[in-house]
Amino acid sequence: MAxxxxxxxxxxxxxxPAEGQEVMQKWMAWMKELGEKGHxxxxxxxxxxxxxxxxxxxxVVSDGPFAEAKxxxxxxxxxxxxxxxEAVEASKGCPIFLANGAxxxxxxxxMNM
Amino acid sequence: MxxxxxxxGREGAELDPQLFRHESGRMVVAxxxxxxxxxxALAEDVVQDAFCRAIEVWKxxxxxANPSAWLMATAKHRAVDILRRERTARTYAPELTRMIESEWxxxxxxxxxxxxxxxxxxxxxxxxxxxxxxxxxxxxVALVLHILCGFSVGEIAGAFVSGLAATEKRITRxxxxxxxxxxxxxxxxTVEFSRRLADVQRALYLLFNEGYHGASAESAxxxxxxxxxxxxxxxxxxxxxxxxxxxxxxxALMSFHAARLPARVDASGQLNSLPEQDRxxxxxxxxxxxxxxxxxxxxxxxxxxxxxxxxxxxxxAQAERMxxxxxxxxxxLYDTLMTIRPSPIVALNRAIAxxxxxxxxxxxxxxxxxxxxxRLAGYPFYFAALGELELRRGRPEVARGQxxxxxxxxRNEMERRFLEGRVKACGM
Numbered sequence: 001m002a003x004x005x006x007x008x009x010x011x012x013x014x015x016x017p018a019e020g021q022e023v024m025q026k027w028m029a030w031m032k033e034l035g036e037k038g039h040x041x042x043x044x045x046x047x048x049x050x051x052x053x054x055x056x057x058x059x060v061v062s063d064g065p066f067a068e069a070k071x072x073x074x075x076x077x078x079x080x081x082x083x084x085x086e087a088v089e090a091s092k093g094c095p096i097f098l099a100n101g102a103x104x105x106x107x108x109x110x111m112n113m
Numbered sequence: 114m115x116x117x118x119x120x121x122g123r124e125g126a127e128l129d130p131q132l133f134r135h136e137s138g139r140m141v142v143a144x145x146x147x148x149x150x151x152x153x154a155l156a157e158d159v160v161q162d163a164f165c166r167a168i169e170v171w172k173x174x175x176x177x178a179n180p181s182a183w184l185m186a187t188a189k190h191r192a193v194d195i196l197r198r199e200r201t202a203r204t205y206a207p208e209l210t211r212m213i214e215s216e217w218x219x220x221x222x223x224x225x226x227x228x229x230x231x232x233x234x235x236x237x238x239x240x241x242x243x244x245x246x247x248x249x250x251x252x253x254v255a256l257v258l259h260i261l262c263g264f265s266v267g268e269i270a271g272a273f274v275s276g277l278a279a280t281e282k283r284i285t286r287x288x289x290x291x292x293x294x295x296x297x298x299x300x301x302x303t304v305e306f307s308r309r310l311a312d313v314q315r316a317l318y319l320l321f322n323e324g325y326h327g328a329s330a331e332s333a334x335x336x337x338x339x340x341x342x343x344x345x346x347x348x349x350x351x352x353x354x355x356x357x358x359x360x361x362x363x364x365a366l367m368s369f370h371a372a373r374l375p376a377r378v379d380a381s382g383q384l385n386s387l388p389e390q391d392r393x394x395x396x397x398x399x400x401x402x403x404x405x406x407x408x409x410x411x412x413x414x415x416x417x418x419x420x421x422x423x424x425x426x427x428x429x430a431q432a433e434r435m436x437x438x439x440x441x442x443x444x445x446l447y448d449t450l451m452t453i454r455p456s457p458i459v460a461l462n463r464a465i466a467x468x469x470x471x472x473x474x475x476x477x478x479x480x481x482x483x484x485x486x487x488r489l490a491g492y493p494f495y496f497a498a499l500g501e502l503e504l505r506r507g508r509p510e511v512a513r514g515q516x517x518x519x520x521x522x523x524r525n526e527m528e529r530r531f532l533e534g535r536v537k538a539c540g541m
Contacts, residue, residue, distance in 0.1 A: 017137040
């Protein structure tokens, strides 16, 4: 089994309280499904949309966001899967797609070869 | 301090489906109380922000044990931020200005405003604010739905089958009227209170009717509107000054109608007329509530339209069979209603009751005698009533024409299907 990180990018805000509740419940159902299929290694966390960027030899500190709104990472989840194809397939149930967002699937580099 | 995972994540399935909508209303009123009515938009932004945070966190951690407390804590936290940062940049609620200005009293004031009993009071005050005399009735209903029930503009447009742009304009304009008064309406024993109470009752009545008779094709939406009207009416009942005989009669009326709601539209979305309804599916508990409330409404010297309508609904709800309905009593009640609140629709219903009692010819004659009959020209059930009576009178070909006219006016698929069925019932 290999490990992968799901990075949740972008996605529009719900347009009403009812829609928000629906979206949230869809996410919870999807997380539960990931767990039941044995993919869930760590639920992960949401991320604030803003922060600081420290960069270069000068250690210049600047304010985020660091990407266009549609690319901002809103959270991450650690999953396990046979290979990247399976990890990609498992990501397709993510409700972020309903809100025009994206899931970036990144293999975790294996330490022991 | 950011509230965090107070318990093991729960599954969303057991969550009250109205939780977000209702919490939206509660947070908006508390924040409006704090910021002042003129800052309603700011209050709405804070609520939106609290929901976004809740969704982000709960997606991962599950719903906390007390989701309401979590949301309230998040909203309070944002409110403190804003009030500290923009203390002098804006003016807030006039009666709280001094409390907000001092760091000593800021946080306790916010906590007080968010106490459940304070929120309960402020929801009622907001209900009265929304029924501002300068607003039209439809604007009042839209505002109540938007602010207190957490419906978005799009959802309101959908429920009322009206255009999005027109609904948006109506609500924006109505909010501007509200913003002119900085405070929520004062609920006290004043002349203004009793005057506006009638408008509040009327708005709740219209909200309920929109759910019961309205144009939306989705029965779920309609049940939702009825339920909201009942929730707000019971809020009014809980307030000593709001609990008048008229409010009790209104609540009784809603209970009787709500009892029949499941039979009126069946699981397949089929509209059933009164004679076709399976009376065993009427909700006995709600009928009992209606009876109790109607008894409690029989005090004082004022008979409101709600008293009369509730009495009519009570007769229907308590008749075991269509044939055992006391049509004489119903006609007499419609006569009274015509003196209290005359309208072509009331006159039409009166004519239908007369037909039940004295035969279809008399009914048709009564319909022909309705003074402002032309105002019914766009109402599908006007033609449907004529069709029904013609059919009963033995003139199926005339009936067929009436039902066809009704079908053309149908406001949604459910009504269309129902009227199509009536056209077919005329044979040929």
